Amino acid sequence: MLGQTKAAVSFVLVAFLLMMEDMPHANASSKLPDPINADVAEELFRLDCGHSLANDKSVWTPGENVGRRIEFSSTCWLIKHRSEWLLWDAGVPEAALNDPRGWSTLPKLIVYHLDKSITDQLAEIGLRTSDITRVALSHTHGDHIGNVLLFPNSTVLMQRAEYTWISSPDGTNDNVNQLKALARKLLGTPRHLQLLDGDTDVFGDGSVTLVSTPGHTPGHQSLLVHLMNSGFIILSGDVVHLEENFEKSAVPTLNTDKATSIASMDRIRRMMATYKAKLFINHDKAQTGTLKLLPAFYD
Ligand SMILES: [Zn+2]
Numbered sequence: 001m002l003g004q005t006k007a008a009v010s011f012v013l014v015a016f017l018l019m020m021e022d023m024p025h026a027n028a029s030s031k032l033p034d035p036i037n038a039d040v041a042e043e044l045f046r047l048d049c050g051h052s053l054a055n056d057k058s059v060w061t062p063g064e065n066v067g068r069r070i071e072f073s074s075t076c077w078l079i080k081h082r083s084e085w086l087l088w089d090a091g092v093p094e095a096a097l098n099d100p101r102g103w104s105t106l107p108k109l110i111v112y113h114l115d116k117s118i119t120d121q122l123a124e125i126g127l128r129t130s131d132i133t134r135v136a137l138s139h140t141h142g143d144h145i146g147n148v149l150l151f152p153n154s155t156v157l158m159q160r161a162e163y164t165w166i167s168s169p170d171g172t173n174d175n176v177n178q179l180k181a182l183a184r185k186l187l188g189t190p191r192h193l194q195l196l197d198g199d200t201d202v203f204g205d206g207s208v209t210l211v212s213t214p215g216h217t218p219g220h221q222s223l224l225v226h227l228m229n230s231g232f233i234i235l236s237g238d239v240v241h242l243e244e245n246f247e248k249s250a251v252p253t254l255n256t257d258k259a260t261s262i263a264s265m266d267r268i269r270r271m272m273a274t275y276k277a278k279l280f281i282n283h284d285k286a287q288t289g290t291l292k293l294l295p296a297f298y299d
Helices: 004-018 119-123 160-164 175-186 242-248 257-277
Strands: 043-054 068-083 084-088 112-113 134-136 155-159 193-195 208-212 223-225 231-235 278-280
Touching: 043 119, 043 193, 155 160, 155 208, 160 175, 160 193, 223 257, 223 278, 231 257
Parallel strands: 084 134, 134 155, 155 193, 231 278
Antiparallel strands: 043 068, 043 112, 068 084, 208 223, 223 231
16 A cells, blocks of 8 residues: 555656656756746847758658658758857858759768858858857758858857767668768867757856757757747757658658657657747758748847
């Protein structure tokens, strides 16, 4: 009887802790902002960081669309916070600019093209690469870190789990080995590297929060941004590639962990409810086409 009571108490406790997981201020160690009192960043700009054509959509929608072509957008985001600028993801390498042959992370599957450089887009709003104080990376796939080397003086923010993963010995999956080798090359050795362990409040005021969403890669993260007029916006990284995948919790075959990928999508859904947040999906070309593009911005 006592055992049963104990078990019941433990069950209630675990259920309570699970329920509180995404509730800000549930405990002092929560890094997620308070939806009511979070401060705001001033401006959020979308940069065109490339687009790509893949020859088999079923890699992203397992069991469906075998052999069908699909086009993806690649998006970077720039956030103004007081005197600082933070770049979220660094896109397809500028070396691919206007090259009709394109550039690839996995040549048998996908080819990327770049029509505009990050440097030129920053110049459109009067910025130089040296004005970007922080570069935060959702993960280390080449189409997200292609231009990190343009920002040698910026602090590079990424999850420690991601850094450890790309530095780990090769496994049996050749695609994954190729992606890791490319990641090491594109990342180089950042002078100011800040390795993160889970959720991180970047400016300490709840305006810009890195949110741990592993599964696509071991140290994948998304970004929660709070703006005065637009409210909360979640920038996906590759926690999901397409709106249709988000609706079905479909997990691409290239992801490193299926169950964790689904848990991360669930976490994003709960956060969308908590913060009444919009989700901007990096690679969803149809959605991206509806979003503002630099020099326009969200505020
Ligand atoms: Zn990716």
